Amino acid sequence: MQDYQNLPIDIHTSKLLDWLVDRRHCNIKWQTAVVKIREKISNAIQDMPEHNEIRELLAGSHIHYFHCLKIVEILKATEASTKNIFGRYSSQRMKDWQEIVCLYEKENAYLAELASLLTRNVSYEVPSLRKQISRGQQQQQDIERRAAESGVLSAEHQASYRAACKSLGIMGDYIKEELLSLVCDLPTLLNKIAEDCKNLQKAVGFYQSFAEFVCNKHLEPELKMLRYIQTKGNMTVYEWRTGIEPSSREQAQPEHLVENEDAEDVIDWGPEPPENVNFTVAEQPGMTPGVTLDWGDNGSNDTAGWHFVTVADAQEPGQGGDEGGANIDWGDDSTEMPQIEIISSGVECEHIARGQEALLILENPETRDQFIDDLVELEAFLLQRLVDMEEETDVLAIRQLQSAPAELQALTSEAVRSMLSAVRSPLACFTDVQTQQLFLILASPRYVERVAERLQQKLKQARTATKRQEDLLQQQEEIGKEITMLRPRLEKAIDLSRHLQDLIEADISKRYNNRPVNLMGTMA
Secondary structure (H helix, E strand, C coil): CHHHHCEEEEEEEHHHHHHHCCCCCCCCCHHHHHHHHHHHHHHHHHCCCCCHHHHHHCCCCCCCCCHHHHHHHHHHHHHHEEEEECCCCCCHHHHHHHHHHHHHHCCCCCHHHHHHHHHHHHHHHHHHHHHHHHHHHHHHHHHHHHHHHHHHHHHHHHHHHHHHHHCCEEEEHHHHHHHHHHHHHHHHHHHHHHHHHHHHHHHHHHHHHHHHHHHHHCCCCCCCCHHHHHCCCCCCCCHHHHHHCCCCCECCHHHHHCCCCCCCCCCCCCCCCCECEEEEEEECCCCCEEEEEEECCCCCCCCEEEEEEECCCCCCCCCCCCCEEEECCCCCCCCCCCCCEEECCCCCCCCCEEEECCCEEECCHHHHHHHHHHHHHHHHHHHHHHHHHHHCCCCHCCCCCCCHHHHHCCCCHHHHHHHHHHHHHHHHHCHHHHHHHHHHHHCHHHHHHHHHHHHHHHHHHHHHHHHHHHHHHHHHHHHHHHHHHHHCCCCCCCCHHHHHHHHHHHHHHHHCCCCCCEEEEECC
């Protein structure tokens, strides 16, 4: 016969409470009894003696039946003085806790409560804590990845910002001020380019001589702008167009910055006349000769003033009057209408360069393009000549140069290559990124705003990525602190579940003659 005494009793934790009720170990209405017990416990703990062990028991999250037994044991020592000859305690504390123990033992309400606590811990509390910790760890990994991406993105934006600043030739600390300060170096650069053009005289002469030889006639000087800069340097556009050096320069504000675009046109009548303007009317029939009209302030007939002299009869050019005078005819040939001769006062006319003409040749976009065109034309000529000279099979070119002047035949490919290198040097300055930026800044002040805004956008993107990385790392730290706080709670919940499991298994085993009891599905 099989020994049933050693057969274990296996109970699944999720069905433990139903198992106890089905086998009449607990009443189905155990919750009502437990509610009353919890109320009595809440009232009883308001009046407790100062005891370390009691303080530790009451510090727990939930006081159950076995805690109450320990409290009763402790009160037996602390309330021993209230014990009478019949073995009863007159202390209200002891009476309250003894009553609580009795209510717990009635219909095994304590066993149902312990089973409920164990089921809640195993089915809800422990899995919830584990899930929170797992989710926090997953969030930490995701945040770590995103923070690394933000760091890479920030580094890329910063590198792009530094590269853009380097290409512009600025440090990037004060963008607008540094960009505007670059324009101050532009005249020096342009003057250096103009000075370097003096080294191109041989190349220009070679080009002119070759063109005259090919056309077999004397030609007007080619590359006029390049020749002018070689001779005069980087002068003003006004001097280039008029041949007269301006006495002063008045650079106009760029058109897109002029606010009153719809303002009415104003007729410029020229400079004001001197303060003393004398009108002298010459002798006419019926008029008193030598009449002087003084419109000045002091009434003096100043020789430095402007004199308007009427002439009785029209004179042929070159006859009578001053050579510098100008005859103004106000009517027909009748002698009744006098002619007025304007005699210059001797004051020299001022040559003022205004607007675009006040700019230097290499600053003005139009004249600068002409200069660059000359350089490109010269470069193309030299490059083609170099190709022809190094091509041995070009019989036509060899025969063509047999009748050329000696200076053209004496040039070697090395000399032409040296000329080509000298021409490409100033061209490289104009194609340089920094030089182009300087021209754009000079031509359009609004360009500075656009460049500064673009650079600020790169810097803003870098700062945004850095801030996002810092926020993510801070968020990761907060999640780490939360996980650190959850781990002790999880361990405590697991320890409580194991403790409740041991208590319930021992209690049920006593009810079945100490048969082994196994609560399944508790802790892995």
